[in-house]
Structure formats: C-alpha cells, structure tokens
Amino acid sequence: xxxxxxxxxxxxxxxxxxxxxxxxxxxxxxxxxxxxxxxxxxxxxxxxxxxxxxxxxxxxxxxxxxxxxxxxxxxxxxxxxxxxxxxxxxxxxxxxxxxxxxxxxxxxxxxxxxxxxxxxxxxxxxxxxxxxxxxxxxxxxxxxxxxxxxxxxxxxxxxxxxxxxxxxxxxxxxxxxxxxxxxxxxxxxxxxxxxxxxxxxxxxxxxxxxxxxxxxxxxxxxxxxxxxxxxxxxxxxxxxxxxxxxxxxxxxxxxxxxxxxxxxxxxxxxxxxxxxxxxxxxxxxxxxxxxxxxxxxxxxxxxxxxxxxxxxxxxxxxxxxxxxxxxxxxxxxxxxxxxxxxxxxxxxxxxxxxxxxxxxxxxxxxxxxxxxxxxxxxxxxxxxxxxxxxxxxxxxxxx
Numbered sequence: 001x002x003x004x005x006x007x008x009x010x011x012x013x014x015x016x017x018x019x020x021x022x023x024x025x026x027x028x029x030x031x032x033x034x035x036x037x038x039x040x041x042x043x044x045x046x047x048x049x050x051x052x053x054x055x056x057x058x059x060x061x062x063x064x065x066x067x068x069x070x071x072x073x074x075x076x077x078x079x080x081x082x083x084x085x086x087x088x089x090x091x092x093x094x095x096x097x098x099x100x101x102x103x104x105x106x107x108x109x110x111x112x113x114x115x116x117x118x119x120x121x122x123x124x125x126x127x128x129x130x131x132x133x134x135x136x137x138x139x140x141x142x143x144x145x146x147x148x149x150x151x152x153x154x155x156x157x158x159x160x161x162x163x164x165x166x167x168x169x170x171x172x173x174x175x176x177x178x179x180x181x182x183x184x185x186x187x188x189x190x191x192x193x194x195x196x197x198x199x200x201x202x203x204x205x206x207x208x209x210x211x212x213x214x215x216x217x218x219x220x221x222x223x224x225x226x227x228x229x230x231x232x233x234x235x236x237x238x239x240x241x242x243x244x245x246x247x248x249x250x251x252x253x254x255x256x257x258x259x260x261x262x263x264x265x266x267x268x269x270x271x272x273x274x275x276x277x278x279x280x281x282x283x284x285x286x287x288x289x290x291x292x293x294x295x296x297x298x299x300x301x302x303x304x305x306x307x308x309x310x311x312x313x314x315x316x317x318x319x320x321x322x323x324x325x326x327x328x329x330x331x332x333x334x335x336x337x338x339x340x341x342x343x344x345x346x347x348x349x350x351x352x353x354x355x356x357x358x359x360x361x362x363x364x365x366x367x368x369x370x371x372x373x374x375x376x377x378x379x380x381x382x383x384x385x386x387x388x389x390x391x392x393x394x395x396x397x398x399x
Contacts, residue, residue: 011393013263016114016276018390020053021360022046022208023255026216026348029133033213034252039073039132042210042254043084046128049208050256051090057268058258060089064122066096067112069105069129070352072136081130100352103319103378104281104386105129107355110257111279111388123264128256129353138250160286161382166235169242169320172290176326180241183321184228187246187345189335190318194342195221202341202368206360218249218348246321251348255356273363274374277389278303284383290323292385293377294330300375300387308332311389312371315358317378318343327377341365354378359390366392 024042027034034042051060068081078098085096101108106129113125144162151158163171173183197203198219207214223245233240234247265272280299284292293316301307314337318324328338341347341361344354358376366374372394377387 011262013261014118014120015262016117016259017262017265017272018257018259018274018276018359018363019265019270019272020050020258021206021273021363022049022053023206023353023357023360024210024253025207025213026218026251026253026350026357027213028218028348029137029250029252032217032252034210035134037132037210037252038080039077039130039135039254040080040084040087042132042252043068043081043128043130044088045208045210046130046254046256047085047088047090047126050126050128050258054258054270057270058124061091061093063090063094063124063126065113065116065125066090066094067109067125067127068096068098069100069107069109069355070098070131071100071102071105072131072133072138072141072351074136101281101384101386102381103317103349103351104355104380104384105352106255106357107359107376107378107386107388110259110356110359113259114276114279117259117261124260126256126258127356128254129356130254131350131352132252133250133350134252157286163287164235165319165381166242166247168287168289169247169322170236170240171288172326173241173322175288178241178322178326180229181225182325183241183246184225186321186325187228188223188225190339190342190345191220191223193340194219194346197341202365205364216347218251219342219346242320242322246345248317248319248344248349251350253348253350253353253357255353255360257356257359272393273367275391275393277391279388281384281386284385286383289381289383290320290379291327292379292383293387294327294385296385296387297331297375297377300389304389306373306389311373311375312337313340313362313366313369313374314338315362315374315376316343317349317354317358318345319349319379321345323379355386362390363392
C-alpha cells in the first residue's frame with residue numbers, strides 16, 4: 001500500500017485534476033426504474049449534477065469541451081447528446097464530441113479530456129458516458145459491414161471479434177480452470193458489498209437523482225452462493241459456468257466527470273477529488289477479451305511509476321465473474337482492495353457510462369477511506385483492456 005511520503009510528487013500548475021464526479025442511479029434495463037427514460041435525459045441529468053456540485057466556482061460557459069462515451073446509440077445519438085448538453089444549460093459555445101471504445105468508452109471519454117488538458121488545448125472539460133440498454137438493446141446491434149470472404153480467411157483471427165461476450169467468458173473460465181463455485185462466490189460478494197454500501201448511504205455523494213429515482217435497483221442483498229448455484233449456464237448449457245447471476249447486469253445510467261488544470265482549480269478555490277496520473281489501453285486476443293485488465297493495469301502502473309502494492313483501491317469492471325476473478329488472482333491483488341462497494345454484477349454495466357461511473361465511485365470512496373492511489377480498469381469487447389491511475393492527494397499538496 002502507498003505511504004504518504006513515497007511517490008510524493010511536486011504539484012504542477014498543469015496537473016490534470018478532477019473536481020466533480022457524479023453518476024445517475026444505475027437501474028436494470030427494460031425492468032428497472034429508468035427503463036422509459038431516454039438516454040438524453042440520463043445524460044442531461046448527469047451533466048447538470050456534475051456542474052451543480054461546483055456551481056460557485058464554475059459556470060457552464062467555462063467548460064471548453066465535452067466528450068461523451070456511448071456504445072449502442074445509432075448515428076443520431078450524437079445529436080441527442082448535443083441536445084442533452086444544451087438542455088443541461090451548457091451553452092452552444094461549448095463543443096461536444098462522442099467516443100466509442102465499447103466497454104471502456106466512459107473511461108476513454110475522460111482520458112480524451114485529460115489528454116486535451118495535458119497538451120494545453122483546453123483548461124477545463126467534462127468527460128462522461130451514457131447508455132440506455134432499454135432504449136438501445138444489445139440484441140438489436142446489426143452485423144458489421146465487412147467483406148466476409150476476406151475476414152473468414154484472415155490469419156489474425158478477425159472473426160473472433162464476433163464471438164458473443166458470454167462465450168469469451170466461458171473461454172476464460174475453461175482456459176484458466178475456473179470453477180462454477182469460484183464465479184458464484186465472486187458474484188455473491190459483489191452483491192454483499194453493494195448492499196452494504198447502499199444501506200450505509202455510501203453512494204450519496206456520487207448519485208444525482210433522475211426525477212424521483214435516487215437509488216440503484218439491481219442490487220440483490222439476499223444473493224448467496226447457494227442461490228446462484230441454482231441458475232443454469234446461459235452460453236454453454238451443458239458444460240458452462242457463466243450464468244445470469246455471475247455476469248454483469250444490462251443497465252441504464254450516465255456519469256460525468258469535471259476535469260481542469262490544478263491552476264484553474266486553485267484559482268477557483270475548488271476542492272480536488274483526485275489527480276489523473278496515467279492511462280493505458282492494450283490489445284489482447286478477442287476470444288479471451290476478458291483478460292484485458294490483467295495486461296492494461298500493469299501498463300498504466302508503469303506509466304505512473306507505481307506497482308500493484310502501491311494501489312489502495314482497484315475498481316475493476318465485473319463484466320463477468322470469470323474474467324474479473326481471474327484478473328484479480330493473476331495480478332495478485334488482495335480481495336479487500338477490489339470493488340469495495342460492489343461492481344457491475346451487483347450495480348450494473350451501462351456500457352458507455354461504466355468507466356466514468358467507476359471514477360466517481362473510486363474517488364468518493366477513497367475520499368472517505370483515506371486511500372492514496374486508485375485504479376479503474378475494464379476489459380473491452382473485440383479484445384482490449386483499459387486502465388487509469390488516479391491519486392487522492394493529502395491536504396498539504398496544494399500549490
């Protein structure tokens with residue numbers, strides 16, 4: 001674990017810092033409290049809530065760029081997100097763009113803004129994400145427009161990019177000899193941790209209500225290994241171990257993160273929730289895409305000159321218990337440092353928003369616990385992993 005003295009960095013005026021990090025409640029797709037709420041309303045709520053947290057120091061017109069991650073919306077989704085921005089009272093003078101790196105889109109959006117600040121293009125920006133898996137369900141995604149004869153003959157397993165995510169989970173479980181009990185145990189722990197966090201009101205600082213909806217609705221506090229064991233495998237009914245209970249939930253939600261230079265934060269007298277230290281994306285074989293965090297996390301740590309032992313909290317997306325559990329074991333991370341408030345198995349996985357949601361959960365949680373360094377990471381469909389390192393500084397690190 002990191003100490004207060006080790007890795008102490010001299011604060012710099014152009015350090016990228018986070019001053020606001022919020023999310024909407026995460027609710028079950030099709031069945032949950034946000035199922036009939038369009039993604040534009042989810043995003044508008046997150047953007048408004050993000051700026052409202054710092055309204056005494058930042059005007060909406062001060063924002064110089066917005067990047068929003070999204071996976072499932074059609075091309076018209078770009079217009080709906082611009083409309084969401086304007087309906088959140090962020091003026092037309094503020095530009096907006098979208099990004100799609102599948103399950104890491106929310107994190108990539110934050111990284112895009114961080115990168116723009118680091119190179120001096122802007123001083124203040126918002127990165128975030130939104131997904132309504134009720135409005136745009138995954139089973140409606142069309143097949144890619146490719147030359148199938150060429151792809152089928154590709155020597156680099158191009159066709160593996162089309163393997164259903166659940167099958168990639170089974171591939172990881174089989175390759176690394178993971179048992180059904182291991183997966184169900186991991187899943188049950190996710191619900192237990194999330195239920196405890198909700199009961200203790202630990203999500204309060206990060207959640208902005210959508211109308212009357214104030215709480216996540218996918219958490220099942222009565223989930224046990226025994227109850228999960230009764231569920232049938234979905235993707236390989238005869239020999240598989242991946243079930244609806246040990247996979248991430250289909251979810252509706254949005255998140256927004258406000259970043260700026262340290263100099264701007266200090267000038268505006270804003271509290272700094274965290275400092276952006278590094279970001280890395282790596283490629284892995286598509287048929288076992290779930291191993292991505294085990295490769296991306298070391299790469300991000302190397303950029304930040306840190307090791308696994310230096311990290312206090314890891315927010316690793318639980319796309320499937322198989323891949324998340326294996327990555328934790330492979331990296332040698334002690335369980336109490338991983339997803340202390342539960343993960344996507346309990347909270348849900350709104351694809352384009354998850355990375356930004358994880359940042360909000362990480363920073364608010366570390367602000368309470370006193371942790372120093374945190375990591376956000378996830379696997380990415382078609383074979384990638386993404387990871388970012390953030391720091392919650394001691395109070396004496398102000399310029």
